[in-house]
Amino acid sequence: MLSDTALAAFRSALGSDRVFDDAATRAIYACDETPRQVEPDAVLFPTSHDEVAALARIAFEHRIALTPRGAGSGNVGGALPAPGSVVVSFECMRRVLEFDPANRLIVVETGMVTDDVDRVARSAGLFYPPDPGSGAYCRIGGNLAMNAAGPRAVKYGVTRDYVLGLRAVTGDGREIRTGCRTTKGVTGYDLTRLLIGSGGTLALITEATLKLLPAPEAVATLRVCFASSRDALDAVSRVMRQSVMPCALEFMDHRSIDAIRPTGTADDLPPGTRALLMVEADGAVEDLPRQIAALQQALDGNGLLEIRSGFDREAIAQLWAARKSLSHAVKRVAPLKVNEDVVVPVSQLADFVDFIDHTAHAHRLAAVSFGHAGNGNLHVNLMVHPDDADEMDRAHLALDAIILRALALGGTLSGEHGIGTEKRRFLDREIDPATLSLMRSIKQQFDPHGLLNPGKLFPD
C-alpha cells in the first residue's frame, strides 16, 4: 500500500485535487480495454511536464511503480495497473503548446486527444495522418507508447513517422529532450523512436513535436465485394503491386459480414458476398478519377462481385456504413472477443486467413477477421463466452497457433496495438535472446529500479 508520506508528497507536488486514492477512482482506473482489472493504489492527474517530473522523482525516491495512462483505450493491457502501482493519467495534459503551420509542426502535451491534433492541423490546411480507430478519445501519449496507426498507414505510415521530437521523464526522474524540430536531423542517437512503441516502460512522455502534412483536397472511396476472402486478398496483393497508393485498404471476412447483418448495413451487398474491401484514394480533386480508375483496374479479378464508388461526403459515408458498424456489431456476436493484432507479409495474407479459418473451426470457435490489409495487418477476434472455461481454453490454444503461424510466415506479433501484458509471453518467439537482453539492458538505463509500467512488454 502507498505510504502516507508518499501520498503527502504527491499531494504537495500536484495539489490535493490532483491525487486520488478513493475506492471509486481506483476502480475506474483499474482496467483498459482488456477484460481484466487491477486496482492501483492511487491515481495522479498532473497538468504539466514539470508536475510529471516532480511525481517521477517522488516515485523514484519512494520506489513506487507508475502506470502511465492516456484514455485507457488500449487492447493489450498496456495501461492495466501493476499491483501496488500508481496510475499517472495524462488526461489533464491536453494543451497545444505551439502550432507552426509554416513549418508544418505542432507541439502538444501528450494527453491531447488524437483527433483534436488533426482538427487543429486542418484549421490551417494541414492534417495529422495517423488515424487509430479510437481517435475520437485516445490520447497522443498512448499512440506514442504503442506506435499506433490506422487505415491511412498504408499510404502515410504510422505514428513513428510523424514525430520530430519528444520531451520526457525517465524512471529515475531525469528530464530529457529527444529529436529536433526539423524534418531532417541526425544528431546523436534516435531516442525519439526508441521511446515510440516502448509502451511506457522507458519514460513518461510529456510533450511531442509532431509533423503535419498538407491536407488532401478530396477523398474517393470504393466498396468492393468478393466471393471469398482469398479473392479479396489476392486483389489486395494486386493493388500493392501497382503505383497508386490507396489511403485505406481495409478487409472484412465473411464472419465480419455475418456479424453486421443484424444492423442492416449489409443489406445492399450483392448476394454471395463473402469478403469486402474498402479502398480509398485521396489527393487533388482533378487527380482522383485517375487514381480510382487505376485502383479499379487492380481490383478487377477472380471473384469480384461488385465495385461501388463514392466521390462526395454522403456517398462515401454510405459506402463505409458496413465497415463502421463492425466494431459495435462484433460485440453482439459473443460476450467477449479475444483480440489479436498480427501482421504478415501482404503476399501471405490469403494463406494466413485460410489458416485462421481452419484453426478456429478445429477449435470449434467463431473467428471474425478484418484489418488493414494493405499493411498485412489483421485483427483476428475469437468470439467467446468468458464463463465457458473450456471455450476460453480452446480460444487461447487457437490464438497461440495463430500468432505462431504469423511469425512463421515472416510476420510480427503486433502491428499497432503493442505488446503490453497480453503478448509478452510471445516476445521471445520473435526476438532472439541476445537482442532481447539488449532491450532489457536499455530499459535499465532509463529506469534503473523498474518503476515504469512494470509487468509489460518483457516476458517474466
Next chain:
Amino acid sequence: MLSDTALAAFRSALGSDRVFDDAATRAIYACDETPRQVEPDAVLFPTSHDEVAALARIAFEHRIALTPRGAGSGNVGGALPAPGSVVVSFECMRRVLEFDPANRLIVVETGMVTDDVDRVARSAGLFYPPDPGSGAYCRIGGNLAMNAAGPRAVKYGVTRDYVLGLRAVTGDGREIRTGCRTTKGVTGYDLTRLLIGSGGTLALITEATLKLLPAPEAVATLRVCFASSRDALDAVSRVMRQSVMPCALEFMDHRSIDAIRPTGTADDLPPGTRALLMVEADGAVEDLPRQIAALQQALDGNGLLEIRSGFDREAIAQLWAARKSLSHAVKRVAPLKVNEDVVVPVSQLADFVDFIDHTAHAHRLAAVSFGHAGNGNLHVNLMVHPDDADEMDRAHLALDAIILRALALGGTLSGEHGIGTEKRRFLDREIDPATLSLMRSIKQQFDPHGLLNPGKLFPD
C-alpha cells in the same frame, strides 16, 4: 600496434587474402572525405555476416578498436580510423540476399552500393527513394550509419524511413536482429532506428531489410531563377505551404552560381540571377501537368526572373546541368572547402542565409551555400586555403557562429552527413546533459569496451 596473435586470428577467421596490414593499404584507408588522415593498423574485408561476427569477437577478445567503413565518402570523419584501430571495410559484402517485389522489400548486405539497390528495385517497377549525392559509390551501410538522404527526402523521407529490419554485431560480438519484414510492427524496442544514425558506434550492421516503393511513372523539372536568395527562399516557404509535394526542392545561392560560371552551365541563366531553385515533381504522366502548374503558381512571387520546365529526359538533364556542375566547380574556387550540413526550420531559411553571408563577409571568407531547401537542410561551404593559417582560423570561427545560429533558430547540427569527428564538439550545444548521458549509457550496453568507432559522435 596490432599484435601478431590478433593478426593471425583475423587471418584465420577471414582468410589471409582478406586481412591487409601493408603500408599501401593502410595509407589508402587512412581517410574519408574530410581533409585528415590517420592510418589504421590493418584493414579487414569480411565477406559475410558470419565473418563480421567472427572478427568482432576477436577484436573484443584482444580489445582492438574497429572503424567500420563503407565507401569512405562521408564528410564528417565517420570512417576516419581511430589511432590504433583496424578498419572493417564492407566493400566485399554487396550481395542481394533476397528480393521480394510482391512485398516491396529487398534484403541486402550493407556493402551494397546505394544506386545498385535502386537499380535492382527498378527492374521490378519499384524504387529505393533515398538518393544521396554519392549514390553511385556510397554504400548502404554508410547510409544507415549517417541516416543519409538527398533531394528526394523532401517528398519521400530519409534512410530511416526505408529500413524494416537489420542484422548486426555488437561491440562484444553478440549477433542481433532488429525490426521485422512488414511495414507495420511494434514488437519490443525500436533498435532498428537506434542503430540508424548511430555512426557505427553501437554495432556493425551487416544486413538490411529495405522497404521499396512503386517507381513513379515520370518526372518533370523546373529550373527557377530569382533575383536574390531571400526571394528564392521565400518561394521555398510558399511551396512548402501548399499541397503538391515536389520530389526535389534544391537551392543554390549567388556564390554557387558564380562558382559554376567557368563551366558554362550558367550561360543560359537570365541576367541578374542571384539564386536558383531546382524543383521536381514525379508521379503519373497524366498528373504531372497539374503538379507542375501548382508548383509554378507557388513559385511565382517577388524576384522571380524565369521558370523553365522540362518534361523529357533530355530537357530535364539540361535544366539540371547548372546544379550538377556545382560539386566539381566548387572545388576550383579554393583548394579546400570547410563543409557544413545544418538544418533550420524552412521559415527561417532566408534569415539564416543572410546570416551566413554576413558572417562570411565579416570574416573575409567566401561562403558557397546550397542544399535541400524543402527540408531546411543547407550545405554551407567556406572556401579556404589550408596553408593560410589565419584564413583557416577565421573559417573555423565563422563556422562555429553559423552552427550556433542554426541551433538558435531551432535547427539541428546535421541533416544527413552525421556527426563523426567533425561536429562532436558541438553535440552538447544541442543535446542536454541528461539526454547525452543516457546516450552514453546506451552505447555502453552495445559496446562495453568502447571498441566500435571510438572518437566519433560523443564529445571528449
